[in-house]
Amino acid sequence: DAGITQSPRHKVTETGTPVTLRCHQTENHRYMYWYRQDPGHGLRLIHYSYGVKDTDKGEVSDGYSVSRSKTEDFLLTLESATSSQTSVYFCAISAYGPNTEAFFGQGTRLTVV
């Protein structure tokens, strides 16, 4: 596996509570991404980062915010979790340059009850 660690790996939380998922990389890659995976939808991009403090929205960004204060860490926050945010969340990283591969973490399984 590429040097990507997601934490926690599993979490159950209640509706309305804030939740933060962490992605930590040891590859010094410039780009980091958060995707969610749901049955019938494949993976969908939530937010991505193209540098420290530089982030942008993806396809399904509503209800999510991100922060990247260091190259190695990319945080995904659900400000007020809803049941529709029950999903498996994957972090990915890629290097600068053409034809670069995106490497995925092991995923975080989040259940909102």
Add this chain to the structure above:
Amino acid sequence: QKEVEQDPGPLSVPEGAIVSLNCTYSNSAFQYFMWYRQYSRKGPELLMYTYSSGNKEDGRFTAQVDKSSKYISLFIRDSQPSDSATYLCAMSPGQIQGAQKLVFGQGTRLTINP
């Protein structure tokens, strides 16, 4: 309508069979085409990467891209039980601010029976 359509299966074939997996897409801006393999409870891993139209072969795997038809395929020859996984197609229009913003199909769950 989704930008990328992939038959979710499930698909079950005997060991040694040739497997064909397909995706169609609607965005003509897509230039990079990928196939990812995902084992149960794991993250996706890149299997094949193709730029624009054409074929690419890697061992038992062949990826084909037909941009005129907006159709991509992955062929697996001499399939093995270890090939049992979910296969996801993914596409990108290219780098935006250097980032690869991938659009995925729904994934096809494949089982190879010994």
